[in-house]
Amino acid sequence: MNKLEQIAFDQPGCAHNTSGHKKCVHKPSGGESCAFDGAYIVLNPIRDTAHLVHGGITCGAHNYESRGAYSSGSRLYKYCFTTDLSENDIVFGAEEKLRNAIIEVHEKFNPSAIFVYQTCIPAMTGEDTEKICQTAAEDIQVPVIPVIAPGFMGHKNLGNRIAGETLLKYVIGTGEINRSLEIDSELSVNIIGEYNIAGDIWNILPLYKKIGIPVMAKITGDADYSEVAKAHHAGLNLMVCSRALINIASGMKEKYGIDYIEVSYFGINNTTHALKETLIYFHNRKIITDQFYFEKMEMINRMENEAWASLIPYKKILNGRKAVVYSGGVKSWSMITALTDLGIEVTAAGTKKSSEGDKDKIEQLIGKDRMLEDTSPKSLLETIKNTNADFLIAGSRNQYLAYKEKIPYLDINQERHTSYGGYAGSINLAKDLCLTLKSPVWETVKSSAPWENDLENIFKAAT
Amino acid sequence: MSVLYETLKESRIEAVRVNPIKVAPGLGAGYAAQGFCKAVPFYHSAPGCNFLSKVILTQHFMEPISTAGSDIKETALIFGGTKELQNSIQKFCEKSKPEIVFILSSSIPEVRGEEYSSLLYNLKTKYSNIQFIVVSTPDFQGGFSEGFASLVYQSIFNLAEGGEKTANQINFIPAPYMTAGDIDEFIEIAESFELQTIVIPDLSSGPDGSKEKFSGMSVQGTSIEQLKLSGRSTATFTVGASMKPAGDFLQDQHNVKHIHFDSITGLSGSDELIKQLMLLTEKSEVPARIKRLRARLKDIMIDTHLLLNEKNIAMALEVDHIAALKSLFNEIGICSEISISPRIDTQMKMDHSIQAGTLYDIEKKLASGFIVDAIISNTHGKELATKYNIPLIRSGFPITDRYGMNYNINIGYKGSIYLIRELANSIKSV
Numbered sequence: 093m094n095k096l097e098q099i100a101f102d103q104p105g106c107a108h109n110t111s112g113h114k115k116c117v118h119k120p121s122g123g124e125s126c127a128f129d130g131a132y133i134v135l136n137p138i139r140d141t142a143h144l145v146h147g148g149i150t151c152g153a154h155n156y157e158s159r160g161a162y163s164s165g166s167r168l169y170k171y172c173f174t175t176d177l178s179e180n181d182i183v184f185g186a187e188e189k190l191r192n193a194i195i196e197v198h199e200k201f202n203p204s205a206i207f208v209y210q211t212c213i214p215a216m217t218g219e220d221t222e223k224i225c226q227t228a229a230e231d232i233q234v235p236v237i238p239v240i241a242p243g244f245m246g247h248k249n250l251g252n253r254i255a256g257e258t259l260l261k262y263v264i265g266t267g268e269i270n271r272s273l274e275i276d277s278e279l280s281v282n283i284i285g286e287y288n289i290a291g292d293i294w295n296i297l298p299l300y301k302k303i304g305i306p307v308m309a310k311i312t313g314d315a316d317y318s319e320v321a322k323a324h325h326a327g328l329n330l331m332v333c334s335r336a337l338i339n340i341a342s343g344m345k346e347k348y349g350i351d352y353i354e355v356s357y358f359g360i361n362n363t364t365h366a367l368k369e370t371l372i373y374f375h376n377r378k379i380i381t382d383q384f385y386f387e388k389m390e391m392i393n394r395m396e397n398e399a400w401a402s403l404i405p406y407k408k409i410l411n412g413r414k415a416v417v418y419s420g421g422v423k424s425w426s427m428i429t430a431l432t433d434l435g436i437e438v439t440a441a442g443t444k445k446s447s448e449g450d451k452d453k454i455e456q457l458i459g460k461d462r463m464l465e466d467t468s469p470k471s472l473l474e475t476i477k478n479t480n481a482d483f484l485i486a487g488s489r490n491q492y493l494a495y496k497e498k499i500p501y502l503d504i505n506q507e508r509h510t511s512y513g514g515y516a517g518s519i520n521l522a523k524d525l526c527l528t529l530k531s532p533v534w535e536t537v538k539s540s541a542p543w544e545n546d547l548e549n550i551f552k553a554a555t
Numbered sequence: 556m557s558v559l560y561e562t563l564k565e566s567r568i569e570a571v572r573v574n575p576i577k578v579a580p581g582l583g584a585g586y587a588a589q590g591f592c593k594a595v596p597f598y599h600s601a602p603g604c605n606f607l608s609k610v611i612l613t614q615h616f617m618e619p620i621s622t623a624g625s626d627i628k629e630t631a632l633i634f635g636g637t638k639e640l641q642n643s644i645q646k647f648c649e650k651s652k653p654e655i656v657f658i659l660s661s662s663i664p665e666v667r668g669e670e671y672s673s674l675l676y677n678l679k680t681k682y683s684n685i686q687f688i689v690v691s692t693p694d695f696q697g698g699f700s701e702g703f704a705s706l707v708y709q710s711i712f713n714l715a716e717g718g719e720k721t722a723n724q725i726n727f728i729p730a731p732y733m734t735a736g737d738i739d740e741f742i743e744i745a746e747s748f749e750l751q752t753i754v755i756p757d758l759s760s761g762p763d764g765s766k767e768k769f770s771g772m773s774v775q776g777t778s779i780e781q782l783k784l785s786g787r788s789t790a791t792f793t794v795g796a797s798m799k800p801a802g803d804f805l806q807d808q809h810n811v812k813h814i815h816f817d818s819i820t821g822l823s824g825s826d827e828l829i830k831q832l833m834l835l836t837e838k839s840e841v842p843a844r845i846k847r848l849r850a851r852l853k854d855i856m857i858d859t860h861l862l863l864n865e866k867n868i869a870m871a872l873e874v875d876h877i878a879a880l881k882s883l884f885n886e887i888g889i890c891s892e893i894s895i896s897p898r899i900d901t902q903m904k905m906d907h908s909i910q911a912g913t914l915y916d917i918e919k920k921l922a923s924g925f926i927v928d929a930i931i932s933n934t935h936g937k938e939l940a941t942k943y944n945i946p947l948i949r950s951g952f953p954i955t956d957r958y959g960m961n962y963n964i965n966i967g968y969k970g971s972i973y974l975i976r977e978l979a980n981s982i983k984s985v
Contacts, residue, residue, distance in 0.1 A: 157937075181695075
């Protein structure tokens with residue numbers, strides 16, 4: 093185990109890290125992506141940087157535009173850069189090729205920084221990617237950041253942690269703010285673990301604007317490199333995808349003394365909770381005045397009430413419905429609360445992709461007997477049937493499982509194109525649930541074909 | 556600044572690929588595997604290769620897709636992964652009961668130089684009713700087409716059996732770019748000549764949407780029985796240079812006549828297909844349906860000629876696909892000065908207009924003021940087409956943002972009509 097991996101496993105911020113290491117990283121039994129993919133997902137949304145994948149074509153091409161992280165600025169992060177190693181590169185080594193590639197990317201695209209991902213093949217041939225990045229950075233005077241996450245190292249969750257560790261080591265703390273011009277850093281927050289899937293963060297930022305809390309850095313959804321680099325000036329960290337990037341929060345607490353709170357923006361109650369917790373934190377530390385605090389608390393209540401009011405027509409349709417939920421990370425528990433907000437009963441929740449902390453929260457919400465450890469397609473289908481669930485709410489890999497069995501379904505993971513974050517997102521969620529549930533197709537497809545009917549009677553009636 | 560940087564600056568060649576349309580050969584092989592009955596691609600790789608292939612195939616077909624993998628970890632990497640591979644294959648076979656397991660050997664075992672003969676021996680003695688076929692698909696050997704072609708070749712190589720010829724039975728080995736719609740169209744044309752077709756791989760009945768219930772594997776597609784019988788067909792029809800070796804193998808080994816086409820798109824390509832079918836069946840009369848389609852194709856060619864002649868269309872596709880489309884374009888006057896393919900086949904080097912490259916090569920041309928009327932590429936062309944406000948016609952693999960693309964037809968008179976219609980309507984501005 094190398095040093096970085098050791099750090100990633102050995103996570104003091106994780107309450108479940110009881111027996112040595114490896115406990116707190118969620119360890120799946122199979123059917124999950126690799127460490128490289130995990131690291132790439134976390135870092136890729138940093139929009140004005142180039143993401144250079146050093147490896148075979150698989151790693152670069154399979155991740156090319158595969159996730160819907162939106163950007164309001166540079167679109168450079170959408171470009172796929174890869175060294176696409178050939179047989180010669182493997183036999184004779186590809187260190188020089190990588191060095192050339194870094195310089196080429198710099199000269200042609202002028203990114204703010206270059207993330208270089210070391211994948212399986214160069215890790216096997218033993219290339220010193222860190223050294224190459226270091227010398228290249230000196231040459232081009234732009235940060236070149238090695239991300240050592242070859243796929244065989246472990247699963248996606250470990251890759252997330254490696255990305256967090258990389259940000260802590262190379263990026264966060266390197267940027268400075270201009271105190272006279274910029275926001276009040278003591279009062280500002282970082283949002284960590286929110287990737288702006290389908291524009292989620294654009295539903296969250298206006299809420300913070302309204303309550304007068306500036307956002308210093310978004311890590312990493314719709315973020316610029318410079319923004320992440322100065323994240324250490326913020327007053328508080330808001331951890332969204334708590335288990336995946338907890339090492340950033342705990343690392344920043346250790347290094348810069350910034351506290352963190354765990355929040356979620358799925359569902360109205362969760363959103364309100366997140367906003368209020370932020371205010372309470374700053375109020376407790378006397379960073380904001382009593383007047384400011386009460387004014388803004390009142391504003392949150394107003395926004396919440398407005399959201400509830402616009403939900404009424406949807407709640408009429410959704411109240412009393414049943415759903416089976418299968419997701420990972422923060423969504424595995426916060427989606428349950430979001431659905432309860434709408435009056436939907438969660439009859440089962442798949443926990444295969446959830447860490448111990450997420451599982452504890454799920455248990456508190458729906459009880460142990462509704463937690464589903466076996467999330468194979470067969471088991472999911474049986475559960476849906478046995479509990480009379482109206483929908484399956486899961487990641488896109490189970491979409492066609494549901495559709496084949498003619499079960500209404502909603503995608504809540506990274507491939508969706510509608511934002512479900514914040515108050516506005518909660519309304520979108522209700523809207524989409526109604527759209528799938530009330531669609532006439534479910535009835536249409538149940539009708540039998542002419543040749544499936546009682547043919548004898550049809551012929552008799554015709555004569 | 557290091558001395559190395561200065562010296563390198565002089566002698567640098569292009570080292571980075573930007574926005575490639577190339578995908579891994581493992582993905583091409585996984586795609587082809589979906590066209591076999593009760594078959595599964597088993598990725599001997601790190602977990603990501605398997606997982607992401609499944610994600611992309613699912614998004615492309617919009618169907619539940621089954622893949623499996625050995626999830627190579629650090630220990631297996633150091634001490635060799637064959638034993639773990641055997642365990643995971645066994646576990647999978649016990650649970651899912653497949654009929655064919657395609658073991659796709661990825662970059663890691665290929666770089667290590669893993670050896671499969673003892674593994675295959677063990678597995679074959681344990682499961683006599685399951686076929687195990689190893690396909691070498693490391694990243695450094697080609698892309699989508701190469702992976703597709705080598706899986707098809709290996710399945711025929713391992714399973715085809717010779718014997719007495721069955722009259723009226725032919726094999727069709729489709730090119731990697733062909734859709735369910737294309738295969739349906741071929742089967743229908745062959746049927747009108749009273750020929751029964753064995754399609755290898757049959758992607759028209761595997762992941763085509765006709766599956767009514769969920770199942771872990773494709774329940775239709777080419778069966779083992781059909782693969783065995785393919786050695787007894789009267790002829791094999793192959794399309795595209797990459798599929799040629801499979802047809803040649805059947806001819807050399809089992810004496811099945813090999814009829815190869817570079818393209819069965821466009822008027823002359825479709826004519827050639829019909830001519831070969833007439834020769835094979837010794838029929839001088841063709842069905843009225845085909846005659847009518849040919850007349851319709853000529854008609855739409857004339858109707859659209861003012862719009863399409865001298866239009867410039869950029870293509871970023873696999874090389875066989877470009878060859879097929881070019882044969883149509885030449886007939887109607889469309890220029891395709893920018894034709895980008897992930898890899899140039901030695902046979903295709905004659906045509907100088909096809910270059911090895913990526914979507915970024917098209918972008919560079921556009922940035923330098925080159926005018927293009929439409930782009931044909933996979934979904935990844937979207938960003939580029941939006942940036943320069945050029946119509947994008949999605950074709951090839953993967954297409955993840957449009958529905959029902961698997962029913963498109965590109966071959967024969969009918970496919971050519973559809974292609975011209977789509978081109979003309981995309982280019983027409985008012």
